[in-house]
Amino acid sequence: MRLRWGILGTARINRRVIPAMRLARRSDLVAVASRTRARADAYAAQWQIPGAVEGYQALLDDPGIDAVYIPLPNSEHVPWTMAAVAAGKHVLCEKPMALDPADIDRIQVAATAARVVVEEGFMYRHEPLTAKVLELVHGGALGTVRAIVSGFTFALSHATDVRLDPALGGGSLWDIGCYPVTYARLLTGRDPKMVFGSAQWHASGVDEQFMGMLRFPGGTTATIYSGFRAALRTWLEVMGSEGALTVPNPFKPGDRELLELERGGHVETIEVAGSPTLFVREIEHFEASVLDGAPSVVTLADSRGTAATLAALVGSARDQAALYPE
Ligand SMILES: NC(=O)c1ccc[n+]([C@@H]2O[C@H](COP(=O)([O-])OP(=O)(O)OC[C@H]3O[C@@H](n4cnc5c(N)ncnc54)[C@H](OP(=O)(O)O)[C@@H]3O)[C@@H](O)[C@H]2O)c1
Structure with missing residues (x-):
């Protein structure tokens, strides 16, 4: 069994992750999606990716893809993770997966119901x-x-x-x-x-x-x-x-x-x-979670704790800014 990957967006970090997907033992990168047709085509040609797709949802609707890598701006992580899970895809989402811990709860419920693996990408x-x-x-x-x-x-x-x-x-x-x-x-x-x-x-x-x-x-x-x-x-x-x-x-x-x-x-x-x-180990551990049922290295419970801590730190800093204006 192998894992057929799609990537949402032509992000800079892909330069590190695409070579890792190619070195990983059980992964095939099959398509990249971009918000524009021209960027998808140019990027697929530059990186020799077989499929170029206009629009992220169109990639999620492709039955030939098992898993998606989401390296979008942070605000887009939750909506596109939820959309990918709804389409039955496994998800490796860049950090931070969510800005609000309640969103991790929604992702957890949806992923469990859809029987897919969702993991936050902390490569280290x-x-x-x-x-x-x-x-x-x-x-x-x-x-x-x-x-x-x-x-x-x-x-x-x-x-x-x-x-x-x-x-x-x-x-x-x-x-x-x-x-x-x-x-x-x-x-x-x-x-x-x-x-x-x-x-x-x-x-x-x-x-x-x-x-x-x-x-x-x-x-x-x-x-x-x-x-x-x-x-x-x-x-x-x-x-x-x-x-x-x-x-x-x-x-x-x-x-x-x-x-x-x-x-x-x-x-x-x-x-x-x-x-x-x-990134090769991250991709291979994800392969093991999807293909062998191995536990995730970064669990959603862990991601929830991260999101809650980050949100609390931001809240504290905003309180400080109100007390001590510049
Ligand atoms: N793990 C790591 O070591 C590592 C390192 C760097 C970054 N990251 C993470 O990876 C993610 C991407 O970072 P990056 O620096 O690679 O990002 P980037 O180069 O700015 O790319 C983000 C991509 O998101 C898509 N996009 C969708 N909506 C967008 C919007 N409203 N504005 C701009 N772009 C939009 C674009 O693709 P299209 O135009 O093709 O649709 C764009 O290429 C972030 O979550 C970041 O935290 C992780």
């Missing part, structure tokens, strides 16, 4: 570096985890990017702040019991930099940062009662990463081999 969750970090932290290498510090920044170059449009679900927290937030939830295995957010707002109304504090049951804290106005950088440090772990490139691991585990004044370097091509 599928990588060996993440597995090694979890093995160390959950195996007690740091003692009890007390504090997590993590962030993701890059300098946004186009003034017209969908990331700056509030109507399309723009903003740095939803775009890249979701990475440190999900990593903190993954390490603690919990939802935070308290969050505090503070943002600097772009003229459009989206946050262009975001600082968040999360306190988890048991007292572990996480400090997260995201922003469109600093150079590209990602970081993760985990501090425990007996040691600390520094993780380079936590969200986009290279093919050889060096973790630093510091205990009792001694620093141990731990080498972790990565994937030759990112």
